[in-house]
Amino acid sequence: MDLAKLNEIDLSSIDINDIKKIGSAPNAVKAIMIILLCLILGGAGLFFDTKKQLEELETIEKKELSLRSIFDEKQSKAANLDAYSQQLDEMKQSFGALLRQSPNKTEIESVLTDISQTGSDSGLEIEYFKPEGLSPKEFYAEFPIKLRVTGRYHQFGKFVSGVAALPRIVTMRNIGIKKAKDSGVLLEMEVTAVTYQYLDENEDI
Numbered sequence: 001m002d003l004a005k006l007n008e009i010d011l012s013s014i015d016i017n018d019i020k021k022i023g024s025a026p027n028a029v030k031a032i033m034i035i036l037l038c039l040i041l042g043g044a045g046l047f048f049d050t051k052k053q054l055e056e057l058e059t060i061e062k063k064e065l066s067l068r069s070i071f072d073e074k075q076s077k078a079a080n081l082d083a084y085s086q087q088l089d090e091m092k093q094s095f096g097a098l099l100r101q102s103p104n105k106t107e108i109e110s111v112l113t114d115i116s117q118t119g120s121d122s123g124l125e126i127e128y129f130k131p132e133g134l135s136p137k138e139f140y141a142e143f144p145i146k147l148r149v150t151g152r153y154h155q156f157g158k159f160v161s162g163v164a165a166l167p168r169i170v171t172m173r174n175i176g177i178k179k180a181k182d183s184g185v186l187l188e189m190e191v192t193a194v195t196y197q198y199l200d201e202n203e204d205i
Contacts, residue, residue: 108143111168111195115145118166122159124151127188134197144173145193150180156189163193170195 077084112131119126128148134141149159156177163170173192180188 107168108195108197111143111166111170112145114166114168115147115163115170115193118162119147119149119159122151122162123155124149124159128190139198141197143195143197145195146190147193148188148190150186150188152185152187156187168195 116126116129126147126149128146130146132144132146134143149156151159160172163172171194173194174190176190178188180186
């Protein structure tokens with residue numbers, strides 16, 4: 001029996017006289033009618049109850065898939081824990097090596113002197129040299145120094161190479177080169193040299 005067709009029954013087509021005739025029908029007919037009615041009502045109840053259970057089952061299955069996905073992800077991380085630990089140790093070693101190249105408070109002055117001396121040794125004329133002070137980031141601070149120097153291309157190259165070879169980390173930013181005013185063949189370079197300082201958690205700037 002297709003229980004979905006119960007909704008398609010047109011109650012207006014049922015004649016009230018036909019219903020009355022059921023009362024005078026033989027007992028065997030009445031029994032069959034009662035059995036059919038019970039089957040229909042029981043089937044309808046079973047259909048709606050089963051539908052609700054199927055919806056609940058679908059919700060539970062979706063939740064199970066989500067939990068299984070989370071479990072698989074965590075299991076994968078747990079399986080690779082040794083590899084992650086090894087990578088972390090390697091990162092700590094690399095960070096320690098870089099940290100040893102970052103000047104502390106007492107070494108900033110020597111880094112400034114080294115940069116200035118490198119410029120002079122490269123044959124450049126330093127027209128402007130201005131330390132900007134520490135600029136705090138997450139676990140370190142930047143110390144930018146703005147410079148303007150005049151010279152030739154090969155002298156600029158020698159200066160940059162010399163700064164890169166310093167024992168402390170110094171990077172070059174915002175490099176701009178143009179022809180110097182009233183200086184013939186000389187060029188002018190503006191650059192920001194940046195060195196770094198590691199910040200301890202309890203260290204104040």
